[in-house]
Amino acid sequence: MQVKAPMVGKLVSIDVNVGDKVNENDTLATLEAMKMIIKIFAPSDGEIKEILSSPGAVVDPDTPIVTLV
C-alpha cells in the first residue's frame, strides 16, 4: 500500500528506512504545511518496502511517500 501526502506541503524528513517494521500510528514522515509540522502516521502495521519521495520535496495531495506492505 502506498502512503500518500494528506495535503500540500514541504516534506521535512522521512522518518523510516527501507526494511523497517512499523506499527499502526508510528510516524513515517514529517511534513511542513502552513508553518506547521505535521506527522504522517502509518495507517496500519507493516514493513517499509520503498521510499518514494525525499526531504525537501514539495508534495501535493496524493503524492506517494512510502510503500508499506
Add this chain to the structure above:
Amino acid sequence: MWEQFLENFMNIGLFHIEIGQVIMWMISFILFYLAIKKGVEPLLLIPIGFGVFAANFPLAGLMEEGGLFYIFFHYGIETELIPPLIFLGLGAMTDFGPVIANPKTFFLGAAAQIGVYMAFFSALLLGFSVPEAASIGIIGGADGPTSIFLSSNLAPHLLGAVSVAAYSYMALVPIIIPPIAKALTTKKERQIIMKQMRPVSKTEKIIYPISASIVIILLVPQSAPLIAMFMLGNLFMECGVVDRLTDVSRNALMNIVTIFLGIGVGATMSAENFLRAQTIYVFILGVVAFAFATAGGVVFAKVMNLFAKEKVNPLIGAAGVSAVPMAARVVHVMGTEANPQNYLLMHAMGPNVAGVIGTAVAAGAFISAIM
C-alpha cells in the same frame, strides 16, 4: 530671572507625571514582556506597547491635536485607512481553495459570528451604549483589523481596549478553543475522517474574489472597504500576473502600515481612557465572545451533520473563530489527538477563511444598522 528659571524648571516632565501614567507604563511593559518573552503577536504588541508607553508622558503632547501620534491615529485609523490596507495584504495571503472545494464550510464561518452577537447583547445588558456594545462584540470575530475598523468608527474611546483584547485573545486561541470544542463533541465525532478535498482549478480561484465581491458588497454595502481590498489582494495573488503587487501587498506595505496602526492604537490608551471599569468589562466580554464563537461553529457543524450525507468533523466548526491560521492549526491538533489518521488542517481552513469574511460582514452590518 529667578522666576523664569523656576518656570523652566517646573516644565520638566518629572513634576507633572501622574500615577495613572505610571500605571500605563507598567501596562506597556507587560505588553513588551508578552511580545518579547512569550512571543504573543510581537509584530503588533511591540508598536502598540510603545504607543501606550510614549503617549503617557506628561507635557509631551504626542496625542494632542497636531502631535505626532495624533497624526498617525487621525489619518491612519480615524479615517479608516489602515485596516483596509491590512486586508489587502491578508487577501494576498489567503487561499480560498478550501472554501471553493467545500462551500458548506462557509456556513460554519458564518455560524461562529454568533459570538459577536452574544457579546453584543451581553454588553448592552451591562449598560454599554449600542455603538460601544458593537465594538466589543466584534472582538468575537477574532480579527484585529476588523475590530479596529469598527471601533474607530463607532466607539473610538474603546479602541485601545478592544484591539488589545482582540489581539491577546487571538494569541490565546490554543488555550480557549480546545476545552470548549471538546466539551461539545464526543470522541467519536472528533475521530470523523474527512475525505480529501477536490482540487480547485486556477480559473475558479480567479473568478472567486470577483464573484464573492459582487455577492457580499451587494448584500452588505458597508463592508465594502474591507471586502473590496481583501478581494483585490486575493485577485493579485491568484491571477499570477502581478507578482510584484502581491509581494508588496503582503510584505512591505503590510509591514509599513502595521507600524502606524500599532502606534496609533496604543496611543489611544491614555490613563484616563483606559484605567476605567469598562476596560475590565471589555476583556471579560471578549472572552465570552470567543467562547460563543467556538461553540457556535461546533454546534452548527453538528446540526449540519444531522442532514448531510457526508459528515464533517465538528471540530472544524471551531475554526470559524477566524484567527487565521491559528484556529485551524489548533483544530488540526485536536483532530490528530482523537485519531492520528486525521488531517483536518485544510478542511479547517474553509471555516477559518469564511470567518474572516463573516466578521467583516458583521462589522458592515453593525455600521449600517447604527450609523
